[in-house]
Each structure stands twice: as C-alpha cells, then as structure tokens.
Amino acid sequence: MKKKIGLVPKLIMGIIAGILIGSFAPKLLVEVLVTASTLFSAFLKFVIPFIIIGFVTAGIADLATGAGKLLGVTTGIAYGSTVVAGLIAFTVASTIFPSFIDPSVANSIGDPEAGMLSAIFTIPLSPMVDVTAAIVFAFTMGLGISALRNNGKGETLFSIFQEFQEIVTKTLSTIIIPLLPVYIAGTFANITYAGQVWEILNVFWRVYLVVIPLHLIFIAVQFTAAGAVTGKNPLKLLKNQIPGYLTAVGTQSSAATIPVNVECAKNNGVSKQIREFCVPLCATIHLSGSIISVTSFAVAVLMMNGMDYSIGTILPFILMLGIAMVAAPGAPGGAIMSALPFLPMVGIPSDGGLASLMIALYLTQDSFGTAANVSGDNAIALVVDHLNKKWSKKENKKAA
Template sequence: MENKKVSIWKNYRFPIILISSIILGSIIGIVMGKKAVILKPFGDIFLNLMFTAVVPLVFVTITSAVGNMINMKRLGKILGSMLMVFITTGAIASVFIIVTVKVFPPTAGIGFKLEPGKATEAVNLGQQIVKTITVDDFTGLLSKANMLPLIIFSIIFGICVSLTSDEDNVVAKGLDALSKVLMKFINIIMYYAPIGLGAYFASLIGEFGPELLGSYAKVIAVYYPLCVGYFIVAFTAYSYFAGGKNGVKIFFKNILPPTATSLATQSSIATLPVNLEATYRMGVPKDIREIILPIGATMHMDGTCLSSILKIAFLFGVFGKDFSGTGIYLTSILVAVLGGVVMSGVPGGGLIGEMLIVNLFGFPPEAFPIIATIGFLVDPPATMINATGDAVTSMMVTRILEGKNWLKNKIVE
C-alpha cells in the first residue's frame, strides 16, 4: 500500500502541486477580493517568461522536425492527417454546441430584445487572410502576435534545410541540439509555475469573480459545463481512437499541467511548451508533436468553435432572430472554423473573430461589445479546450500514421 502511495506521488507530483497552488490561489482571490490584484505581477512574470520563449521555441522545434526529416512524404502525411483531424474535431465541436444551444437557449428568460439597427462596415476578408498568414517584414516574425506567419516560415525553412542536406547535415543537427536546449529552458521555467499560476488565479478570481454573477450568468451556466462535458466525452473518445484504453489512460495522466496552464494563462501559445512536454511523456513521436502542436496552437481551436456558435446564438436571441435552418447552421460552423484559424493564440485575440460574427451576420455595432464581453468571460475554458485538444490531436495523427499499436512500439526522442 505504501509503495502504491509513493508511486502515485511520483507519477502525479507536479500536477498535484500545480492544482493545489491554483486552488490556494482561488481561495486567496475569494478572501481578498479585488485586493488580490496585487499578486498579478507574480503571475505576469510566469506568463512573460513563457511568451519570450515561445517564438524561438516554435521556430526551432518546427525547423528541426522538418529539417531532420529525410522523407518528405512523411511530412505531407503528417500535415494531411493533421488537417483532416482539425476539420473533423472542429465540425464535431460545432455540432455539439449547436445541439446544446437548441436544447438550452442562452437567451431564454431574458426580458429584453434589441433592435437590429444599422450593420457595421464589412470586414475585408481578403486583407485579413493576407495579414493572418504573412507579414511585410522579417522583424514581424519575431512577435508572438504573428504565430501563423512564423509557422509557415519555419516549415519552408525546415524544408530547405532538409532538401540541402547531406550525410552530415550540420544545420539540422544544430537545430536539433538547440531544440533540446530550449526544452530544458522550459523545464526550468516550470519550477516557478506553481507560484505564477497560483498568483494569476488569485488575481483573476479577486478581480472578476463578482462580475461572473451578472447578466451573463446564463451564458456561463451553459458554456462552462459544456466545456467540461466536451473535455471528458470527446477527448475520451479521441484518445480511445488514438490508443484504446491505454491511450485514454496515458492522455488523462499527462494532460493536467497543460489544462491548468491554459486555464490560468488563457493562451494556447503560453501553454505550448507545457504541451510539448506532456506529449513527449505520452509517447508522441518527436516530428509529429513538434509540427502539430505549434500549428495547432494557432489553427486548431475546438473551444473557439464552441464559443463562436454560442455567441452567434446569443446574438440571434437578443436581436429577436430565429437561430435555425441548415443554412444558418452551416454558415455558423464556417464562421466558427474561420474564427479559429484567425485567432492569434493570445488573450484577447478573439476580438477579430467576434468582429467577423457581427459583420457577416449583419448585426449592428451594438452587438460587438455584447459578444466581446461573452468572449472575455468564456475565454478560460475555451482556451483549455483549444490547448488540450492539440495534445489529443497529436495522438490521433500518430495513430493514423503509425498504426493502432504505436503505444506498444513507441520510441520517443
């Protein structure tokens, strides 16, 4: 019995410490109220350390994974499988939330309706797409606000490294060594995580806790349990597909640190280093995890699909419109997926997606602050679904590429 306790502590020590610090921080936030914001700098230190490491980490891990890949066909298979899984899980999440809002309308019982008013000026989607995937100067790649352009640049750079390789590819080996150094850097930062995340939660609960009980309580009452349900049901199904019962066990054993980090930081990008470590422990091959996770942090957002359609349904209810019909549902799913693609992976990045919702559905300017507030309130669980979904996606892609017995035969680098 004693050995079993030691084994549990050994396997789950860090998650237990992390969750305990978050619970303690939440209690401090409740007790101190708004005064708890004095602890926010301790949380900001952790967040800033993560953010400063993200840009070099993304560049080096992707270029290293692609540059050391001799078989370009495998890269194509990874990216193709990844895209298929992204679209599939996004569609499942969208259908999941559509069914939910039809059963539990987020505006049911609200005693006011707003007039449609005059629609805002349409968003130029062409320009937005250009800004999403490219920057006009190399220095723009050095900002975490331009993650997708950085990812595209890193993939092309990695392909060039691979295509110019010989038996002794110094550049590829150097990138691989630098990747290991950066991961060690992340490991050191994580020693501070219990203090940083505990302080961050204390500040969040202290500052915004009372507002969560306001007029948006119904939206929160629908969305938060929905995310918990999706996390348990969908991710259990996905991890079971990836590796059977053992896949489910390995996923939930290692997913707690990314879950806690994403809830506290509200950023898929800030969670990326922790996700890389978690998928390493899950046994996901190096090339798969180091390609999918950075891309997924920007492009794979099931939580955003859930929240986007919730916002659309809420606006339809507030403005007295009927949220029904195949056309409305398909358009909502398209907008939700598009909103996920243009997210920058940082707190507040959902504003672009919210502007798209307002404009594409012809709502007036007054609609924007309404759903912007919703976006702020639902951001923590949405980011949690986004970030942890990247980890289970990497397992699913491994299952597709390596076969159903990949966990038994796993060789982790």
C-alpha cells in the same frame, strides 16, 4: 512584489463599474464613458483587418514547415474537430437556451441598443481595407508564401509577415486588451442607463453554466476518440492532460502553454517527432474550445433579440470561423477579435452594443476556451502519432 490583476477580474470590475455608473452617475459622466467606448470601438474596427492579415497570413505560411502527409492530416483533423465542436455547441445551445431565453425574455430585453446614449463626439476612422479584402489577401499571401517555402524560397516574405504578426499581437496585448475593461464598462453603463442590464445579466450566468461544462465534455469526447483509435485508456490520457489544461486557464494563451503541453503529450506516449510538430501547429490552427464559446454566445445574443438562429444561419458562420481564426488562440482575446468581422453573417453588427455583449461574454470565460483548445491539441497529437506509426510500418514492409 506587486501582484498583477488578471484580465477576467478587470473585466468583471469593468462590468460592475459600468452598472454603477449607469445606475447612479449623472448623464454627462455616462456620455463621457460612452464616448471613450465609441472611440475605442472605432480603433478596434480599424485594427481588425490587420489582425486577420497578421494572424492568418503567418499561420498559413507557417504550414510549409511540416512534412506533406502529416501536415495535411493534422490540419484536416484540426479543422474537422473545430467544425464538429461548433455544431455540437449550436445543437446544445439551440436545445437548452430556449428554456431560459424564451420570447418573453427577448421582448423584455428588446433591442439592447434602443434608448442608449450617443457619444459626445466621434472621430472618422475608416479601416484601410475591408474585412473581405483582408481575408482574401491573407489567404492569397499565406498560400503563396507556403508554396514558395516548399521550394526553398519566400523566407524574406515569411519573416516580414511574422514580424507584422508580432506588431499585431503587441497592439492586442498593450492597447486593445488593457482598454477592454473601459470599453466593457462603457457598454454596460449605456445598457444600464437604457434600463435593460438586469434582464441581460440574468441570461449571462445561465449561458456560462452550459458553455463551460460543454468545454469539458468535448475534451472528454476528443480523448475518448483518441483512446479508441490508439487503444489507450482515455481516463489516463485525460489525467496526464491536467497540467496543460490548468496552465492554459492561467495564461489564456495556447502559444504560452506549448512547453507544458508538449510534456503532457510525452506523458501520453506521443513520439518526440510528432509531439514537437503537432502541438505547436495545433496551437495555432485548432480552436474547438473557442468555437464552442463563440457559437454559443452568438446563439444566445440572437435569441435575446428574437433573431433567426437556425442551422442555415449558423453553419456558414462556423465553417468560416474554423478558417478565419487561424493563429488567433496565440493571443489572449484573439479568437473573439478575429470573429468580430464575421458576426454580420448571422445578423449581429460587428460594432455597437451587441458586439460588445459578445466580447464581454467571450472574454470573461476565455481561460476555459483556451484550455479546451490546448487539451484537444494533444488528442489530435495522439491520433496523428498513431497514424504515422502505421504508415511507417507499411513503408518498412514495402522497403523489405
């Protein structure tokens, strides 16, 4: 049986191929690869509003399935955890990154898009709706369908948007994700041709040395907090989470890790009702690992270009991502694709060389971000289960 090559090795091969082509191939071959990359970028911009509509509408509409108070608490904790993770990532990045991304590095890199080759030809392909319209439509429809479902209606609309989400997921898995190595190869061929690739790669590997340990530290913080609330040993909780973490590293999908993660929650003593409600829900709304990665990489790209990376710039971006990436962890690469339209909030264009750098940075460590997402899901499940038991005791006392 032929063994399939994973996405991360393909992306690394794409980066290497791009550097080799940009260094040694004739200008025409680089232009051909850049043209393919540009056409892919145009298609990606066309699809992004549909990604938002498909993921966010179905994700919000699906919240109708939970019991009122539990749903509100779980959603609130998940969003709070995501925002806190983003703020911690910003604090760490803005503290540590200047030690290896100083003004001299920014000056030597300059504008990564300067000196790049243009595509031989382009196809005019504009998105059917802009990103702002997509996010407003998704929230309106998602909340509306959720309200209808709470009143025994709206199942037809819910099914339509679920199936629409399946089409979007299929587009991601069969077109966008497989073609990403070509897109990345085109970007790196162009950056290499412009003479800036080694300065950029010299920053990349150091960023990873900060981001991946930060995922693990935040997982430890989440389980320490859950242990403090529930009175359980955090080390034992973390040990029981290892199978879920490793499964997520292998699958790069929160959704695909749900069965193993439910078992981890069971081993941590989470009741059947809560683990079967909380783990699947958090797999679609909790993004602590993803937001650590996206925030860190955004700060790195801003620093590399001598742009503003203050808290005033980054905070609105973090707050928006906590909402806009709802349901994105269900698909490999979904988080960064959902984040792309909001990069202009921090001054990074949503297409072109800088966006390509963000995608390359994110996807080569996506496994670890996803593993951090799902591990945090079980920390939330522990807290929700503890709160539910407390509320049940109070209700029983009142009834008595």
